[in-house]
Amino acid sequence: MAKVRSVIADAADISDRTAGVITWAGSWNGQRVQLRTIVDTLATRKLPTRWLSVSITEPVAVPGIFDMMMRPNSATTFSNFDHLPHILPKVLGLPAEAVLRTDRKGVAFPQDLIALHTDIFAEGRAKELLITPKGVRIVWLMAEAERARYGVFRQAAFGDAAIDPALIERLLEAASGLREAINRRERQAA
Template sequence: MSELTSTLLAGAIALAVVVHLVWLARKSRNRAREALAADTAGIRAVVADAVDVSDGTAGVATWAGTWNGHRVQVRTIVDTLATRKLPARWLTVTVTEPVDVPGTFDMMMRPGSATTFSNFDHLGHTLPKTAGFPVEAVQRTDRKGVAFPQDVIAGHLDIFSEGRAKELLVTPKGVRIVWLLAEAERARYGVFRQAAFGDTKLDPALIERLLQSASTLRDAINERKRQAA
C-alpha cells in the first residue's frame, strides 16, 4: 500500500469516527429533549401551570407552579457522587408555603453518605429518637433546644413505609419530600460509567401523592399551632 493510500485511508477512518461521534452527540441531545418533554408533561398533568425554572445545573431540572391553591416545586436530581454504589435519580416535591415551625426539621432515612439534594449533613444538632418514627430515620435541626411537633409529624409518615421515600424536610418556608425514582443500570455503569436510568418516567399519580402528603402534614402542623395559641 502506497503512502498516499495509507494517508487517505487514515483520513477516511478519522472522518468516520468524527461523524459517528457527532451522530451520537445529536442522538443524546434528542433523547434528553424528549425525556425533558415527557417529564414536563407528567408534571403538568398534576401542576397544570408548571414552568421550567431550571438554573442550568447539570443533572438538575426544576419546575414551579400551583397545586390546590398552594405554591409548589417539583425537581429531579441525578446524584453521581462517588460515595454511592450506583448513581441515583431523585424526585423532590415541595409545598412552598409557610409552616409554623421554629427552625429546620430534617428527617433522613438511612443516612450514610453525602447527598447532592440535601443539607442534612450540615445541620449541627441531632434530635433524640422519638416514638412513631421509622427506626432507620435520623432527625436533625439547625437550632439546638427548640421544640418541634414531632408527634404530629410522626402521624404523617405513612409514605415512608414503602422504602423509596428518603427525606422529609420541614422549614418555616415549606415541606419537602425526597423520593428515589431509580438507580442507574448496573451493567452500563460498571462498564461505561454512564448513569442510565432506562425508561424511568415521572408518574403523575406519584407526584400527586407526594404533594398531598406534604400538604396534609403542613396543614396539621399549622392547625396544632393555632389550637395551642
C-alpha cells in the same frame, strides 16, 4: 413536562442549568409547589441515583429546620442534612432508620404529629422529610442507574424511570397534609 403539567397545570421550567437537575414551579390546590429531579452521581455511591424532590413552598409553623433523613450513611447532593449541627431525639412512631437534625438546639418540633404523617416512608423509597418555616419537602428515590451500563461505560442510564403523575400527587398530598396539620395545631394552641 406534560406529565408534570397533568398534576401542576401552570408548571414552569425554572431550571438553572445545573447538570442533572430539572426544576419546575407552579401551584397545586392553591399552594405554591416545586418539583425537582436530581441525578446524583457521587463517587461514594454504588450506583448513581435519580431523586424526585417535591415541595410545598408555603409557610409552616415550626421554630426552625426539622430534617429527617432515612439511612444517612453518606453525603447527599440534594440536601444540607450533613450541615445541620444538632441531632434530635426521636419519638415513637418515626421510622427506626431515620435520623433527625435541626439548625437550632433546644427547640421543640411536633414530632408526635409528624410521626402520624410518615406512612409514605414505609415503602423504603422516601429518603428525606424536610420541614422549615418556608415549606415541606419530601425526597423520593425514582431509580438507580442500570448496573451493567454504569459498570462498563460509566453512564448513568435510568431506563424507563419517568415521572409518574400519580406519585407526584401522592407526595404533594403527603407534604400538604403534614403542613396543614402542623399549622392547624399551632392555630389551636394560640
